[in-house]
Amino acid sequence: xxxxxxxxxxxxxxxxxxxxxxxxxxxxxxxxxxxxxxxxxxxxxxxxxxxxxxxxxxxxxxxxxxxxxxxxxxxxxxxxxxxxxxxxxxxxxxxxxxxxxxxxxxxxxxxxxxxxxxxxxxxxxxxxxxxxxxxxxxxxxxxxxxxxxxxxxxxxxxxxxxxxxxxxxxxxxxxxxxxxxxxxxxxxxxxxxxxxxxxxxxxxxxxxxxxxxxxxxxxxxxxxxxxxxxxxxxxxxxxxxxxxxxxxxxxxxxxxxxxxxxxxxxxxxxxxxxxxxxxxxxxxxxxxxxxxxxxxxxxxxxxxxxxxxxxxxxxxxxxxxxxxxxxxxxxxxxxxxxxxxxxxxxxxxxxxxxxxxxxxxxxxxxxxxxxxxxxxxxxxxxxxxxxxxxxxxxxxxxxxxxxxxxxxxxxxxxxxxxxxxxxxxxxxxxxxxxxxxxxxxxxxxxxxxxxxxxxxxxxxxxxxxxxxxxxxxxxxxxxxxxxxxxxxxxxxxxxxxxxxxxxxxxxxxxxxxxxxxxxxxxxxxxxxxxxxxxxxxxxxxxxxxxxxxxxxxxxxxxxx
Numbered sequence: 001x002x003x004x005x006x007x008x009x010x011x012x013x014x015x016x017x018x019x020x021x022x023x024x025x026x027x028x029x030x031x032x033x034x035x036x037x038x039x040x041x042x043x044x045x046x047x048x049x050x051x052x053x054x055x056x057x058x059x060x061x062x063x064x065x066x067x068x069x070x071x072x073x074x075x076x077x078x079x080x081x082x083x084x085x086x087x088x089x090x091x092x093x094x095x096x097x098x099x100x101x102x103x104x105x106x107x108x109x110x111x112x113x114x115x116x117x118x119x120x121x122x123x124x125x126x127x128x129x130x131x132x133x134x135x136x137x138x139x140x141x142x143x144x145x146x147x148x149x150x151x152x153x154x155x156x157x158x159x160x161x162x163x164x165x166x167x168x169x170x171x172x173x174x175x176x177x178x179x180x181x182x183x184x185x186x187x188x189x190x191x192x193x194x195x196x197x198x199x200x201x202x203x204x205x206x207x208x209x210x211x212x213x214x215x216x217x218x219x220x221x222x223x224x225x226x227x228x229x230x231x232x233x234x235x236x237x238x239x240x241x242x243x244x245x246x247x248x249x250x251x252x253x254x255x256x257x258x259x260x261x262x263x264x265x266x267x268x269x270x271x272x273x274x275x276x277x278x279x280x281x282x283x284x285x286x287x288x289x290x291x292x293x294x295x296x297x298x299x300x301x302x303x304x305x306x307x308x309x310x311x312x313x314x315x316x317x318x319x320x321x322x323x324x325x326x327x328x329x330x331x332x333x334x335x336x337x338x339x340x341x342x343x344x345x346x347x348x349x350x351x352x353x354x355x356x357x358x359x360x361x362x363x364x365x366x367x368x369x370x371x372x373x374x375x376x377x378x379x380x381x382x383x384x385x386x387x388x389x390x391x392x393x394x395x396x397x398x399x400x401x402x403x404x405x406x407x408x409x410x411x412x413x414x415x416x417x418x419x420x421x422x423x424x425x426x427x428x429x430x431x432x433x434x435x436x437x438x439x440x441x442x443x444x445x446x447x448x449x450x451x452x453x454x455x456x457x458x459x460x461x462x463x464x465x466x467x468x469x470x471x472x473x474x475x476x477x478x479x480x481x482x483x484x485x486x487x488x489x490x491x492x493x494x495x496x497x498x499x500x501x502x503x504x505x506x507x508x509x510x511x512x513x514x515x516x517x518x519x520x521x522x523x524x525x526x527x528x529x530x531x532x533x534x535x536x537x538x539x540x541x542x543x544x545x546x547x548x549x550x551x552x553x554x555x556x557x558x559x560x
Contacts, residue, residue, distance in 0.1 A: 003059040005038045006119070013115045016108045024104070025092055028111040032088050032118060036081040039122050043074035043081075047494060057126070065132060071494040072259070073125040075335070076252050080121050082477065083244040083342050086470040088114070090350050091237040093467035094357065098235075106150070113146035114238075121245065125252055130179040130190030134172065141168040141217075144246060147238045148230055160226075160233040167216055167226045174213035175253075178206045194260035203264055210257050211271065218250035218305050221279040231298035236353025239294060243301045243349060244342035251308060251338055258316070259498050269316035272309055273421075277428040280306025284432050288439035293352045293362040296443060297345065300388070303432055304341045308334050310429055311403045315499065318406070321418050324502035329406030331499055332506060336492040337399035340387070340481065344396060347384035347474045351377050354467055355447070358460040364443060369452035373460040378448045380471040385440040387478045390433055395481035398488070400433065405509065 009031050019027050046053035046069040053074075058065040069077070091114075095107075102110075120140035127133045142165075149161040179189050185201065187193030197206065212223070219227040227247070231239045254272075261268065283302030290296045311334020318327025354377045355370065356362050371378045387394035390401075407426045411419065452458035462468075481488045493503050 003055070003057050003061075005034065006057060006122075007060055009034050009038075009115075010119055013112055016111050016115075017105070020104055022092075024107055024111060025095070028115060029088055029092075031115055032084060035115075035118050035122065036085055039077045039081050042069055042126075043077040046074040047071060047491075057123075065127070066129070067126040068128050069126055070498070072252070072255055072498060075339075075491065075495050076125045076249075077122065079248070079339050079342050080118070080125075080245050083241055083346060084118055086346055086350075086474050087237045087241040087244075089470040089473070090240065090353070090467055091235075093464050094235060094237050094353055097357065102150075109146065110150055113143045114241075117143035117147065117241070117246075121249060124249055128191045130182075130188070130193075133190060134176055134179070137175065138172055140246070140249065141165070141172070144168075144242065147242075148234050150235060150238070151233070157233045160229045164226045164230045167223075171213040171216035174209050174216070178209035178213070181206055181209075191256055191260070194257060198260055198262065203261065204267065207257065207261070207268065208271075211254060211275075214250040214253035214257075215275065216250070217253070218247050219279075219302050220275045220305065220309070221282045221302065224279070224283075224302050227302060228295050228298040231301075232292065232294050236294075236349050236356065239297075239353075240346040240349040243297065244346040247301065247305065248308075248338050248342065251305075251312075255312070255335070255495070258312075265316050265320035269313045269320055272316065273313035273425060276306045276309025276313055277425070278306070279303070280310065280432040281428060284435045284439065288435070288442060291363055291365060293355070293364055293443070293447070294349070296364075296439075297348055297352065300348075300436070300439075301341075301345060303436070304337070304345070304388070307400065307403075307429065307432060308337045308341065310334065310425060311337060311399070314403060314406060314425060315496075317418070317421065318410075319499065323410055324500060325505040326406045326410045327500045328493075328496055328503050328505050329402045329409075331496040332489060332492045333399045333402030333406065335495050336402065336481075336488060337396070339488075339492075340395040340399045340478075343474050343478050343481075344384045344387040344394075347380055347471055347478070348388065350467070350471050350474075351381035351384060354463040354471075355381075355460075357463055357467070359454070359456040361454070361456060364446045366454040367447040367452070367457045368450045368454075369457055370448045370460060373458070374448075374462045376462055376468055377471075380468075380475060381448065382444060383475050383478065385444060387482075389437045389440055393479065393482040395478045395488075398481055398485040400429075402489070402509070403429065406505075409505075 012031060016024055016028060042053060053069040055067050056064060057067045095110075098107075117140060120136045120143055123136040124133065124140060127136060145161055145165045145168075148164055149157065151157050152161060179193070182193035182197050183189040185197055187197045194206075197203070216223045231243065234242065258268075280303050283299050283304075283306060287296050287299035287303060290299065311330050311332075313334075314330030315327045315332075315334065316330075318324065318330055352362060355367065355374065358370075358374060358377075359367065361367070383394070387396045390396040404426070407422050407429070411422055411426075489506055489509070493506050496503060496506075
């Protein structure tokens with residue numbers, strides 16, 4: 001059944017070229033929904049059966065292609081499904097303006113690339129064999145390249161697309177080299193060969209190759225040069241998918257590799273923590289000096305990959321020093337932040353895309369006053385920002401609270417080098433969090449509050465309901481995780497169980513989360529009360545030279 005659905009969907013993708021207009025979009029959406037339902041059922045079956053599901057993906061044609069879904073694969077299948085659903089719903093309204101400049105063939109190619117990006121992502125988290133995995137990993141990035149090239153006739157976008165593809169090929173070569181080393185050493189060509197190789201060889205050379213290959217896809221500093229320009233080149237629905245889940249596929253690869261690691265936890269944790277702290281600090285410092293809103297969000301994605309990596313590195317540190325609380329809270333916080341970042345960043349990209357559709361600009365200094373003309377988009381951007389900054393009762397608070405709790409609880413129980421490390425991690429994470437609050441507050445005030453600083457901002461109108469619904473869906477998910485964290489911590493803990501045996505510390509967090517959720521609801525209520533009470537200036541009172549002249553003429557006319 002699994003092979004039949006996937007093969008039929010893949011075979012049906014060329015049918016896009018036989019449809020025209022909106023029928024093309026709805027046919028594409030139908031195929032995506034089939035994939036979403038299929039992937040979600042795989043994930044739920046794997047989780048309900050103890051975290052393991054095995055099947056032959058090419059059973060229908062009589063060829064062997066084993067698929068394996070454990071709790072890690074199931075977790076990513078759910079994230080992929082939700083992120084694609086929201087992105088596809090948003091794409092319907094966002095792409096309408098392109099119908100004036102894009103041909104039917106170009107739209108077909110765009111939807112085809114989206115479908116194959118979706119299919120390849122599902123296969124990446126399902127296949128373990130080296131040749132099959134590398135094939136779908138390459139397909140994933142080639143599909144993403146096609147999406148980046150949606151407006152490839154522009155020289156700057158062509159350059160961006162080529163840069164992205166070249167750097168992803170370097171990552172592919174690094175992964176292939178690591179698997180070839182396994183094969184040359186007499187082990188399986190793929191992930192399954194890692195267990196035997198790591199048990200009998202120095203793991204660092206192969207691990208560093210794999211970390212570099214997957215780190216290029218993530219955009220770890222200093223491997224991040226492709227990321228900001230790529231987001232700037234792509235349509236907003238693609239940016240939401242790329243930032244929400246495509247770059248996180250690199251974390252899937254790293255987490256998959258870590259399931260085979262049994263030694264050198266301390267060295268590996270130091271490497272991951274160094275990369276993550278560097279990425280978090282450089283990303284957040286670079287984000288809020290940008291003038292283009294999408295570039296701001298791109299650098300913010302780099303910062304949040306740093307937070308995810310800090311959680312994973314902290315978990316490894318707990319394993320190295322035999323502190324199960326530190327290990328469990330670090331891993332669970334980092335893993336859950338993968339989902340939390342996907343939701344919040346998608347909301348922000350779609351909100352900014354709506355602003356671009358209404359004003360034809362993403363330059364923050366040309367906006368202002370959108371709280372009056374685009375109130376629903378303003379609310380979605382505010383909620384996404386608060387979630388990403390880690391405010392309760394939103395989802396980002398839950399994952400960051402787990403990491404902070406693990407670090408703080410172990411400060412008094414350790415000494416020497418570990419205590420210094422924990423203080424360093426805590427300081428770096430605190431800087432990223434505080435700077436995020438400062439930066440997003442500044443951006444929100446610049447873009448949405450005050451008075452419009454351009455005619456386009458003053459004349460902006462709220463986008464259609466079709467572009468608001470996907471943002472509302474994501475916001476509901478953000479609130480669900482923030483208000484009912486126990487359910488989602490339990491889901492993430494099934495992934496953590498692949499690395500940590502003692503998860504008792506996660507059960508002790510229920511009372512604190514209950515109190516913080518109530519406090520967060522109260523604070524959120526106060527913010528929205530103030531939001532509703534605020535009275536932005538009426539358009540007639542906006543401080544524009546043209547408006548002043550109009551008012552002067554009207555007064556003279558009345559006096560005359």
